Amino acid sequence: xxxxxxxxxxxxxxxxxxxxxxxxxxxxxxxxxxxxxxxxxxxxxxxxxxxxxxxxxxxxxxxxxxxxxxxxxxxxxxxxxxxxxxxxxxxxxxxxxxxxxxxxxxxx
Amino acid sequence: xxxxxxxxxxxxxxxxxxxxxxxxxxxxxxxxxxxxxxxxxxxxxxxxxxxxxxxxxxxxxxxxxxxxxxxxxxxxxxxxxxxxxxxxxxxxxxxxxxxxxxxxxxxxxxxxxxxxxxxxxxxxxxxxxxxxxxxxxxxxxxxxxxxxxxxxxxxxxxxxxxxxxxxxxxxxxxxxxxxxxxxxxxxxxxxxxxxxxxxxxxxx
Numbered sequence: 001x002x003x004x005x006x007x008x009x010x011x012x013x014x015x016x017x018x019x020x021x022x023x024x025x026x027x028x029x030x031x032x033x034x035x036x037x038x039x040x041x042x043x044x045x046x047x048x049x050x051x052x053x054x055x056x057x058x059x060x061x062x063x064x065x066x067x068x069x070x071x072x073x074x075x076x077x078x079x080x081x082x083x084x085x086x087x088x089x090x091x092x093x094x095x096x097x098x099x100x101x102x103x104x105x106x107x108x
Numbered sequence: 109x110x111x112x113x114x115x116x117x118x119x120x121x122x123x124x125x126x127x128x129x130x131x132x133x134x135x136x137x138x139x140x141x142x143x144x145x146x147x148x149x150x151x152x153x154x155x156x157x158x159x160x161x162x163x164x165x166x167x168x169x170x171x172x173x174x175x176x177x178x179x180x181x182x183x184x185x186x187x188x189x190x191x192x193x194x195x196x197x198x199x200x201x202x203x204x205x206x207x208x209x210x211x212x213x214x215x216x217x218x219x220x221x222x223x224x225x226x227x228x229x230x231x232x233x234x235x236x237x238x239x240x241x242x243x244x245x246x247x248x249x250x251x252x253x254x255x256x257x258x259x260x261x262x263x264x265x266x267x268x269x270x271x272x273x274x275x276x277x278x279x280x281x282x283x284x285x286x287x288x289x290x291x292x293x294x295x296x297x298x299x300x301x302x303x304x305x306x307x308x309x310x311x312x
Contacts, residue, residue: 007152007226012123017226018147019129022139025147031196031268039215042234051233054217059122062129072132080128081121088119097117099131 013055037061156225159190161294163223165287168278190222202275207260210301211272212240218266220273251302276305
């Protein structure tokens with residue numbers, strides 16, 4: 001059975017996929033809404049012909065849905081992503097990367 | 109901020125974006141991180157085309173189950189313990205000498221997760237999504253599947269609410285085989301329609 005290509009290539013892909021399902025499990029996003037949001041991302045010009053950027057579309061669709069629903073706008077998400085980068089750089093090698101490690105702090 | 113230690117840790121941009129999403133959703137109490145981990149675990153290790161292969165093998169071996177699968181695939185599949193997450197409906201489409209079935213999702217990548225696990229990369233690619241509808245015979249040839257000219261190809265476009273499972277034709281030379289052995293002949297691609305079930309000699 002040729003199953004090797006249908007697992008996740010990187011952990012963030014699995015996390016993003018699971019977030020999308022978790023939101024649907026909670027009823028916060030309907031399956032139809034999700035398919036439409038993901039379909040919009042996958043229909044953009046410039047998507048890779050080999051499907052390799054599929055999970056980039058999943059992340060973009062999640063971001064768009066959160067913004068649409070007023071849960072988090074792009075600025076807030078960008079700020080948090082930057083905080084995660086700072087936290088990672090401030091975390092000694094070998095220790096788990098936690099958001100609390102962000103030297104700029106304040107994410108409650 | 110200057111630090112003395114070398115900056116040997118960083119996150120790649122996609123990881124940081126996903127962590128930002130997770131952080132927001134967890135802060136608002138909209139997701140439970142443990143539930144998210146459980147979903148990852150399920151899709152990485154528990155569901156996959158082996159589930160679908162069991163469904164197909166049972167349909168080959170048990171005509172009553174095949175009838176049930178034909179009339180109410182959602183219930184017949186659920187009887188084996190495989191249920192969709194959001195209760196999406198399943199329809200089983202049976203290949204015959206006259207008709208070959210092919211599944212696609214032209215919108216995004218709707219896929220029968222509960223029986224096939226995660227879709228392969230090509231299933232999510234724009235060329236497959238558009239060409240499966242326009243030129244299914246050409247697409248199948250690219251998969252190495254050349255069907256007789258008289259075999260009709262029927263294309264099924266999945267949606268968020270309805271997912272399709274192709275039941276390939278049972279290979280000849282498998283009379284009397286047990287379900288478990290039959291399941292070994294059922295490939296993922298044969299249940300999407302881009303392949304056929306394996307011949308008995310290819311199984312071992």
